[in-house]
Amino acid sequence: MTITITAFERSPDGGKGLARDTRVRWALEEAGQPYEVRLVSFAAMKQPTHLALHPFGQIPTYEEGDLAMFETGAIVLHIAARHAGLLPDDACARARAITWMFAALNTVEPPILDLVTARILEADKPWARQRLPLVIDRIRDRLGQLSARLGDADWLDGAFSAGDLMMVSVLLRLRASGILDEFPDLAAYVARGEARPAYRRAFEAQLAVNTGKAPTA
Amino acid sequence: MTITITAFERSPDGGKGLARDTRVRWALEEAGQPYEVRLVSFAAMKQPTHLALHPFGQIPTYEEGDLAMFETGAIVLHIAARHAGLLPDDACARARAITWMFAALNTVEPPILDLVTARILEADKPWARQRLPLVIDRIRDRLGQLSARLGDADWLDGAFSAGDLMMVSVLLRLRASGILDEFPDLAAYVARGEARPAYRRAFEAQLAVNTGKAPTA
Numbered sequence: 001m002t003i004t005i006t007a008f009e010r011s012p013d014g015g016k017g018l019a020r021d022t023r024v025r026w027a028l029e030e031a032g033q034p035y036e037v038r039l040v041s042f043a044a045m046k047q048p049t050h051l052a053l054h055p056f057g058q059i060p061t062y063e064e065g066d067l068a069m070f071e072t073g074a075i076v077l078h079i080a081a082r083h084a085g086l087l088p089d090d091a092c093a094r095a096r097a098i099t100w101m102f103a104a105l106n107t108v109e110p111p112i113l114d115l116v117t118a119r120i121l122e123a124d125k126p127w128a129r130q131r132l133p134l135v136i137d138r139i140r141d142r143l144g145q146l147s148a149r150l151g152d153a154d155w156l157d158g159a160f161s162a163g164d165l166m167m168v169s170v171l172l173r174l175r176a177s178g179i180l181d182e183f184p185d186l187a188a189y190v191a192r193g194e195a196r197p198a199y200r201r202a203f204e205a206q207l208a209v210n211t212g213k214a215p216t217a
Numbered sequence: 218m219t220i221t222i223t224a225f226e227r228s229p230d231g232g233k234g235l236a237r238d239t240r241v242r243w244a245l246e247e248a249g250q251p252y253e254v255r256l257v258s259f260a261a262m263k264q265p266t267h268l269a270l271h272p273f274g275q276i277p278t279y280e281e282g283d284l285a286m287f288e289t290g291a292i293v294l295h296i297a298a299r300h301a302g303l304l305p306d307d308a309c310a311r312a313r314a315i316t317w318m319f320a321a322l323n324t325v326e327p328p329i330l331d332l333v334t335a336r337i338l339e340a341d342k343p344w345a346r347q348r349l350p351l352v353i354d355r356i357r358d359r360l361g362q363l364s365a366r367l368g369d370a371d372w373l374d375g376a377f378s379a380g381d382l383m384m385v386s387v388l389l390r391l392r393a394s395g396i397l398d399e400f401p402d403l404a405a406y407v408a409r410g411e412a413r414p415a416y417r418r419a420f421e422a423q424l425a426v427n428t429g430k431a432p433t434a
Contacts, residue, residue, distance in 0.1 A: 055366035056324050056359070067309045071319040078312050092284045095295050102288040105323050107273050113327065114334075122351070127344030134339070142273070149272035 001065040002036060003028065005075075006050075007209060008059055009039040015210030017203045020072040021060040023169045025205055027076045027162065029198035031083035039209065073105050073166065080162040087162055100156045100163025108146060109170045111138040115177065139179055147183045154192060168193030218282040219253055220245065222292075223267075224426060225276055226256040232427030234420045237289040238277040240386045242422055244293045244379065246415035248300035256426065290322050290383065297379040304379055317373045317380025325363060326387040328355040332394065356396055364400045371409060385410030 005028075007021035021037070028035045044050055045057045053061045054070040061068065062075040069075055077098065080086035087094050118135045122128050146167075150156060155164045171190045174180040180187050193199055207213075222245075224238035238254070245252045261267055262274045270278045271287040278285065279292040286292050294315065297303035304311050335352045339345050363384075367373060372381045388407045391397040397404050410416055424430075 051362075051365075056320070056362050058324075067312055069312055069316045071316045071323060073319040073323055074312070074316040077315065077319075095284055095286055095291070098294065099286050099288045099291040102290040102294075102322070103273070105319070106288060106290060106326075107275075109323075110327050110330065114331070117331075122348075125344075125348070125351075127342075127348060131339075131342070131344060134342075145268075145273050148268075 003033060004036045004038055004063045006038050006040050006053070006059045006061045007206065009041045009044075009209075011206070011210050015207040017206055018173055019059070019206065022202055022206050023072050023166065024060045024062065024075050024079070025202035026165055026169070026199050027079045027086060029201045030085045030165065030196075031079050032085070033079065033083060037205075037209070073101060076162055076166060077101060086165065088159065093158060096157045097161035097163040100161065101166045104163065104166035104170045108142050108167065109173075111135070111142055112170060112173050115139060116173075136177075136179065139174070140182070143179070143183050143186060147185050150185055150189060152185075154189075160193075160196070164189075164193060168199075220250060221253045221255055221280045223255050223257050223270070223276045223278045224423065226258045226261075226426075228423070228427050232424040234423055235390055236276070236423065239419055239423050240289050240383065241277045241279065241292050241296070242419035243382055243386070243416050244296045244303060246418045247302045247382065247413075248296050249302070250296065250300060254422075254426070290318060293379055293383065294318060303382065305376065310375060313374045314378035314380040317378065318383045321380065321383035321387045325359050325384065326390075328352070328359055329387060329390050332356060333390075353394075353396065356391070357399070360396070360400050360403060364402050367402055367406060369402075371406075377413070381406075381410060385416075 005021060005024050008019050011019040013019060025035070040050055040059055045054075045059065050061075051057055053063070053068055056070070058070070060072060060075065061070045062078070063069075069078060076086075087097050114135050118128065118132050122131075155161065156167060157163065168190050171180060171186060172194075175190070180190065194203075222238060222241050225236050228236040230236060242252070257267055257276055262271075262276065267278075268274055270280070270285055273287070275287070277289060277292065278287045279295070280286075286295060293303075304314050331352050335345065335349050339348075372378065373384060374380065385407050388397060388403060389411075392407070397407065411420075
């Protein structure tokens, strides 16, 4: 059955790989699954056809035969659970890898998204500059805890898993801010993720959409 | 094997059921699984013993034989996947129920948690009052979309699932704000969740800890 995902017709990041379709593309590349992409404009995302697929009017979505899903975390978990390469076989190790997926999305990403709120959505507000240090300190607290847990390991719990895929994807949002560089072990962890051939293919594929060029890979 | 979870020795909400152990208790009650609770003080949560279990120094955690997990979403999914009552058998319906778990935690809860940030963590800041309407409007946007999807249904996708457990738990955070009452269908949805015997048992159990009284159930 053909897998079809949706992605921005034109990503707000211009192709830096921060739009969430990159996470799903990466998971599909790790799993060795071909997929098709349907591009959606901002206007179309708020129309009934897309809202039927995604009630919050966002991307990505995932369609495969009778199945239609939204939410990046759920889609990546679905791919990881059905194909080899993203979750360990051992039941306990599998549960821990899924734990890291949720930790990335629920514990590490929220303060990072708040930086987007502070810097972009509220950039023109009178409190923008004064509030920023608070937001950044919350991120530093989380990164300090994550760094302490990662220690000298390459990945968060044994071999690379969907948990690492999600954590690297979340941390990538911080690169432009320079905050990641305050934690060299986490910067190296992110670089290991980016160096994976499956990530490169996913990145190039989303870049090609956003530049209108063919993949360079 | 005995299941042991952790919970606040004294919850910041004084027993209103908003601490995340209530979500895990609810899942265990729906699944009919007995469990033990180890209470943790705020000071102990930041000590090495607890950090070994939960790298971000929070509750709940989940221990069962060789398995140790953190992250509420991962724990509830683990319980739901192993016991009847929280996920449908049909593979597509199961994927959609898991989608709603992620939607609750990643799409609906973040703006709601920002209300806690605005009202409590940043209550003494000069921008607190001026920023609040922005935060509340973001919540209203999400609730409007959720309400449109729920429509006249009792639950988000067929029978009650772990997706509803998580969504109801997330929406409960809004009760005190009055925002939930602007969406009578969502208020009724939350009430249906609270009326479930398993929720009542979970609520009473956490209340007993926080009041030092035996459960009234």
